[in-house]
Amino acid sequence: MAVCLALTTVSRAQKTLSTLLIDYKFQKDSQRIVTVYEISEHYKYLKPDSATLYAQRGLLLSKKLNYSYGAGILNRLLGEIDMNQGKVAQAKLRFQSALNSFKAIGNPMGMASIYNDLGLLAGRQGKYKEATPLILQALTVFEKLKDTSGIIQCYIKLGSINLETERLDKALFYYHKGMVLARLYPKSNTVASLLNNIGSTYLKKNSYQKALIYFNEGLKTVADSQRIDVHMELLNNASGVYQKLGDKRHALAYAHQALSLARRGNFREQEASILVTLSSLLRQNRPDSSIILLDRALKITRAIHQPYLRLDVYQGMVDLYKQNGRYKEAERILEARDVLKDSLFTLKQSKEIADLQSSYDLARSTDKVQQLNKNNVKINYYKNIILVIAIGVLISLIFVLFLYRKTRNLNRELIQQKEVLHQQKEELDKENNFKDKLFSIIGHDLRSPISTLVNLMEIAEEDELSAEEFQSLIPQLMGQSKVTLETLDKLLIWGKSKLKDTTLNKSHFNAKELITKNIALYQNAALQKGIRMSDNTPDELWLVADSAQVDFVIRNLLANAIKYTDNGGKIEVTANLNHPNGFNAIIINDNGVGIDDEAQQHIFERDNVSKDGTAQEKGNSIGLMLCKEFVKENKGRIDLRSQLGRGTQFTVSIPCL
Incomplete structure (x- = not known):
């Protein structure tokens, strides 16, 4: 799982590469050094060798002119390129040289940026106890300078340290703080870095669908960007999620895209991480290819001194050897992994990192308390004025409250009366409805058969009917009588069920x-x-x-x-x-x-x-x-x-x- 530890860059007006190259030919002295820096910055991810060449030219010119600021920004840029290529010792020397240049001219912004870079470098080596105070030191400076970009980068790095030390909620806290600020700059590449890091945190939480949402949003954000490092890490992480979700086709496609970008930009650490991802995807069907990829990744992690990534390589080897029944080799690698793991990180180290963060929070709180004490004198003056006003308002409120309570009691009585009237109306409506139905039944279902009975009896009463004709009327009389009786029975049952106070x-x-x-x-x-x-x-x-x-x-x-x-x-x-x-x-x-x-x-x-x-x-x-x-x-x-x-x-x- 790759995490973006985005770098702070010197703010400058955006120019096209062709314009910069033309300026470089005709400019002199310090202006030319700034242009060289901008050309190198342009090439940093696309052509790191060209970036190094131009930066070294600018560095020679800076030393010739005794231009400390130019030496500082160019040494820092060269350190970033070395760090991306896994040249840890060389990168550290570059950053130290840059720090000395910025200290010599009293440039706090430059110094804070180097503290940030040194913290990033230590973090990539797994030295989180060393990284945390450096980043907190940088954050303090950026906050005093109100440098939003620098503050965001510090939040990203603090989030990444907490992510690697399994303090996932704290990591999300820092990432979201950074995102709030980064969203203020719509064209910022930092948004993509933060989306990648938030997705990585949810991936560690096993919230795969949520992680995928952040990775895909990040890929949309970085699609037209020159930040191939962020693009590559988003692809690699999305590949890992698709693998967890069982979508091998998408996982392989994303991993191959990421590997291509890593090799294009000579990102050794990320290349090793992607090789581990590809190895796990090929483990079932192509175990021979899988072990070759892991061997390559292992060599890279040793070359760039990345022990934490080496743990992932070891784990991949253990899983592969177990799958192929090579248990002795699996046991050997497992022992090597455990030894490395024990040497890297302990609970004590995690606690020390947390203590450093707490100390920083406490220091900030102390500064705020001191500022509050300075404001107390003014506050007390205004408090006395407010107190007099408040007493007057309180007296008015008491009077208003008295009127309000009296009005509320009257309203409550009106509401109760309204509810009683409403209940009475509902009962009356029910009774009227029952009455209407009752009269309808009497007028239709009861009146009709009784009328028929009367007609039949009138016919029977006539003397002209023979005995045989009279007998034929009896079934009709019986039928109508039964219908009438049945209707009356049902009316009685229904009426009884509708009587007041009748319960089931x-x-x-x-x-x-x-x-x-x-x-x-x-x-x-x-x-x-x-x-x-x-x-x-x-x-x-x-x-x-x-x-x-x-x-x-x-x-x-x-x-x-x-x-x-x-x-x-x-x-x-x-x-x-x-x-x-x-x-x-x-x-x-x-x-x-x-x-x-x-x-x-x-x-x-x-x-x-x-x-x-x-x-x-x-x-x-x-x-x-x-x-x-x-x-x-x-x-x-x-x-x-x-x-x-x-x-x-x-x-x-x-x-x-």
Whole structure:
């Protein structure tokens, strides 16, 4: 996993390379040195050898002119190039020379930049205890100078140290602080570096998807940039995430792109890291190629003195040897890895780094306290003025509070009265609705059969009817009487359920008994039409509800099933236990005439028009309406499935717990 430790560069106006080369030919003395620096900076990542050549020319001219600032910036640039190529000792000498130049002319910005670079160099060697105070020293200077770019670079390096020492939340803290400042400069390459580092932290947290979001955003940001080092590290890290996610195709593609950039810019450390990534991708299918890549990476880590990266190489070798059954070699490498690991870092070292950071935070806090003490004199003066004003405001507030509390109490009383009126209105609306439905039923379902009865009796009363004709009227009288009685029964049940202070009589009961009773009740009616009724419910079908209302629902649904089933049909009662969870369902299924789609939309409503049964049985439309209301009152539900000409299924789900 590669982490961007971005470098602070000297601020300058952006010029094209061709313009700089022209200026170089015609300029003299110190102006020419600055131009040489800018040319070298341009070539630093694209052509490091050319960058070194121009920087060395500028350094010779600086010494000739005794131009300390020029010597400082050019030695620093050469140190950065050496560091990128893994030339640690040479880079350190360059940075020390640059520091001496900046000290000689009292340039705090230059000194802070070198402290930063020395901290970066130590960090890359795994010397985090040495790196931390250098970076904190640089941060202190940059903060005094209010140099935003320098502050950002310090945050990046502190974040990277905490990342490598497994203090991941602290690393994210520094990275996000840097990102807030970096976002102020839309064209800054630093944003891409920070996105890479934040992604690397989430990768260590095993948050692969989140890490990939940051890496991809970084790749978009750096696409048109000359910072091939950042581009390369983003590609390498994204490759690692794709490998974790099992996307080998993308992982290999990204790793090869990263390796090409690393070799192009002669980034030895990053090349070794990418070789480790490629080795792990080829381990399963091409183990021979995998070990070759690891050997190359091992040589590079030794050449550039990068022990932490060597740990990754050792781990790759251990995994590969174990896979190929070469356990003795795996054990040998594992021992070497453990020895190196123990020599690099301990918990004590981690604590010392944390203590250094805490000391820095404490020093900053002390400075703030001193500044606050200086401001206390002014504050006390203003406090006295504010105190007098506050007393006056307090008296006003007390008076306002008194008025407010009085007004609030009045408002509370009004709200309570409003709630009472609202409840009374709701109850009145319910009663009016019940009254309207009741009169509608009386006017439609009750008046019609009674009118028919009266008409039949008037016919029977006439003397002109023969005995035979009179006998033919009796079945009609009986049928209309039954319809009238059935309607009255339902009205009584419904009316009783709507009475004030009437509560549900819920209990835990076995619905099997109600099913058995109602099937027996309607057995004769079914036999008259040759309908076969079957009860396939279990012996124990427990419900928690008002048993009288459930009894009515079962009775009404069975009566409807018989009414709308043809002669020779069948009716089946089944059950579904604990489905959905906490409910038992009673299912009444028939193969009768069925219900069309339009009628199904209004089947449970008062306005539904009842049709005659298959044997011209009369009925009314309030039975299913009551079934719906009773089931709802018991916290259940009733569902209908029907197809015209193929039958109907009612499912009544009632709580069982």
